[in-house]
Amino acid sequence: MKYYIKLIIVSLSIVLFSCTSKEKSKDNITQKNKLIVGIVVDQMRYDYLTRFDTKYGNGGFKRLINNGFSLENAHFNYIPTYTAVGHTSVYTGTTPNNHGIIGNNWYDKFEKKSIYCVDDNNYKTVGNEGDGGKKSPYRMLTTTVTDQLRLAQNMKGKTIGIGIKDRSAILPAGHTANAAYWFDGGSKGEWISSSFYMDKLPKWVLDFNSSGKVDAYLNEPWKTLYDINTYTESIADDNEFENTFKGEDRPVFPHDIPNLRSKNNNYSIIKAIPAGNSLTTDFAKAAIIGENLGQNEYTDFLTVSYSSTDYVGHQFGVDSKEIEDTYLRLDKELESLLIFLDEKIGKNNYSIFLTADHAAVQVPSYLKSVKIPANYLSSVKFLKYVNEITKKYFKAEDFVENISNFQIFLNKENIEKKNLTVKKVAEVISENVINYNGIYKSITATTLQNTQFNNGILRSLQNGYNQKYSGDVLLIPNPSTIIYSKKGSTHGSGYSYDTHVPIIFYGNGILKGKSKEYHEIIDIAPTISNLLKIESPNGSTGKIIHKALK
Incomplete structure (x- = not known):
């Protein structure tokens, strides 16, 4: 009798263990992503995450860090650290010696003239009669992770690139993108594209351009999000190390954008204020809805570049109250985007990576004023x-x-x-x-x-x-x-202040955690490729960050 009782207990134990193991195994299975969102913040130093930490909310940067995998010692591993080079290296998983984008502009020793990274007169502007859309990614010699996803799905999934700067929209989206959109300022004030991608703008873009959103943002002065006296992480608002907008006497808050826009190339001024990032978020949301991203059996890819951070950094510098306010507002934009993705795509249906295309040096004239060599x-x-x-x-x-x-x-x-x-x-x-x-x-x-x-x-x-x-x-x-003016700042070197940037993975298939080990920016593309179970870009030299993946 005892023997049979023991046998029954053992059998039940095996069954229970088997069920539990299956449940654990089931929990560890990562379902297929419906959408990948690549976010590149232009000119973001890693220390912006720590410097403004106490003022960030829980739904933006902190949500990504606390629920994702953060690399705290990630660097660019090449020179020069410029925008076009950074975006290309992030998405190709390799460096300029392979992908061929060696600057934003560079001297072409064959054509005997300076060239721009995405200029291409073989194509026309789509959206207006200007020249702002004569662009393509043809100078980029290798594929991107966005290309590889399209190839892996027999060109069925969609890739859409978005950025206020043309190069920041075009290069990440790759050669096979369905579309890339960027903002045409000056007298235009609208999102445009190139005939490389399409013959005419889709209705959702036309609707967005006619919505009045840009003017609504420019009808408001740029004031600090919080009481400026609480911005103790920055130097004095009124200082000699910052540039002004044309029409201003001093580089101080508030900035009267409605009255300054006419002296600062009209619609282009939105690029140089936090509202440019807000506009980018709005357009990204419109793209997800308009392109029906993440709503079918294939995995789609949305690349988003927040560029206003770079314009603000160049004009006011790393230590300015303007840069602090810009990042506090960007934190709100990220929170808004994440909530939108939860609602439209589903919390367990998307993955994100966030990084930067380069960081920035503190204003050398300021460093000299505090006796630091510059x-x-x-x-x-x-x-x-x-x-x-x-x-x-x-x-x-x-x-x-x-x-x-x-x-x-x-x-x-x-x-x-x-x-x-x-x-x-x-x-x-x-x-x-x-x-x-x-x-x-x-x-x-x-x-x-x-x-x-x-x-x-x-x-x-x-x-x-x-x-x-x-x-x-x-x-x-x-x-x-x-080589720059003595007010404002720039980037481009191989020193830590230009190379040290955030890398955060978040979402479906990503483990929670952090690493203080040295990692390189070119590791992002092969890591995302491995997450998606696709081939890495054809010039990739980066390594898979396996500890970030389930």
């Missing part, structure tokens, strides 16, 4: 200095064709006329230009082609060097040394 370089004086080198060693002042993005492009024809080689001239310039005040390192293209740098800032420079497109001598300035 400096400004003059591009005119520097060109004169380089010409003096070639005059001294080669009796020639026409060897330099262009200097831009801290790269020197040499004139091959003029050098060969002197029976010299570009390699020899580049070596002499590199050896001597290091003596220029403010230049920390100089290196030739030949050295970058023949030497492997495995760490340090020269590794970053090498990752950003593209043999076909980059210059003949590449330069690294001293820390906090820029």
Whole structure:
């Protein structure tokens, strides 16, 4: 009898264990995502998450961090840290030496002129009669994670790119996007696209453009979200390190946008205030509804770039009350977007990643005022200095064709006329230009082609060097040394203040947690690819962040 009782107990235990295991297994199964949302915040330093932490609500940045996976030590691993390069690297999972986008603008040594990353005269503007839509992603040489998702689903899922800046909408959406939309300012004040994607704007975009939302935002002055006296994380509002809007005497709150817009290129002023981010959120929501994203059997991808943060940072700088207010308001925008996604897509049906395209340096003139080494370089004086080198060693002042993005492009024809080689001239310039005040390192293209740098800032420079497109001598300035006005700030270097940015994964298939380990921005694309169980972009060199995934 006892034997049979034991047998029954054991059998019941096995059944119960089996059921429990199945339930646990069921809980660990990640269902297919209906929508992926990639969010890139333009010019967001990592420390904006910690610096303004006490003023953020629980539904924006904190919701993503507390319920997602946050990388606290994530960096860009290349130079230069510019907008187009950042967006491309995030979505391709590789660096400029592979994907070919080496700047926002760069000198084309074949066409002998400066070019813009997404200009393409083969296409026309869709939305108005201007030239703002003559764009495409053709200069980007590799695929994006958005491309790979489209390919994996036999071009059935949708990809939509959105950003106030054209490059921030076009490059993330990839070559196969259904659409990319950006904001045309000036006298236009409307969202447009390119004939690369479509022949005419869909009705939902036309409706949005005629809704009056832009004017409604511009009819309000820019005041601080909270009492300005509580903005203790920033320096004084009235200081000498910030630029003003045209028509202002001092860079202080409130900014009278209704009266300033006419002096600041009319509708374009919305790019430079937090309302530009609000407009972007509104348009992203309209896109989800208008394109029916996340409502079918295929996975859709929406790329969203918040660009007003960059305009504000350039104008007012990292330590300004304007940048603080912009991020406190962005926190509200993220909360609004997340609530919208919960309602329209479903809490367990979407995943998000949030990162930045670069960070920013504190205003060097401010740093100098508190006795921190910082400096400004003059591009005119520097060109004169380089010409003096070639005059001294080669009796020639026409060897330099262009200097831009801290790269020197040499004139091959003029050098060969002197029976010299570009390699020899580049070596002499590199050896001597290091003596220029403010230049920390100089290196030739030949050295970058023949030497492997495995760490340090020269590794970053090498990752950003593209043999076909980059210059003949590449330069690294001293820390906090820029070519810019003495008010406001910029970015572009390989130093931590430009490279350290947030990476947060959130949503379906993402574990809760954080990591203090070093990670690179190029790890995002292969991680999202693995989440979606698709092939990584064809030039990807990043690694899967497996600890972020269920």
